[in-house]
Amino acid sequence: xxxxxxxxxxxxxxxxxxxxxxxxxxxxxxxxxxxxxxxxxxxxxxxxxxxxxxxxxxxxxxxxxxxxxxxxxx
Numbered sequence: 001x002x003x004x005x006x007x008x009x010x011x012x013x014x015x016x017x018x019x020x021x022x023x024x025x026x027x028x029x030x031x032x033x034x035x036x037x038x039x040x041x042x043x044x045x046x047x048x049x050x051x052x053x054x055x056x057x058x059x060x061x062x063x064x065x066x067x068x069x070x071x072x073x074x
Contacts (some may be wrong), residue, residue: 004049011042 021027025057027035056064 002053004046004053005021007042007046007049011039014039 012037018027018032018039022032059067
């Protein structure tokens with residue numbers, strides 16, 4: 001199982017738990033909003049990871065080595 005799939009599975013589990021808590025009225029609105037914001041951030045990170053994974057998957061070993069050379073912060 002890849003990292004991205006594992007993160008997606010985790011997000012699905014968290015979403016299910018949140019829906020359950022909302023249905024049982026066990027979560028305050030403020031907590032629900034904060035969790036929703038954090039889930040949105042996590043989904044954006046997963047989407048970015050998928051994009052990077054796809055890009056790297058199409059690269060040759062030499063292209064990957066060249067991309068990793070030097071200061072990656074540039």
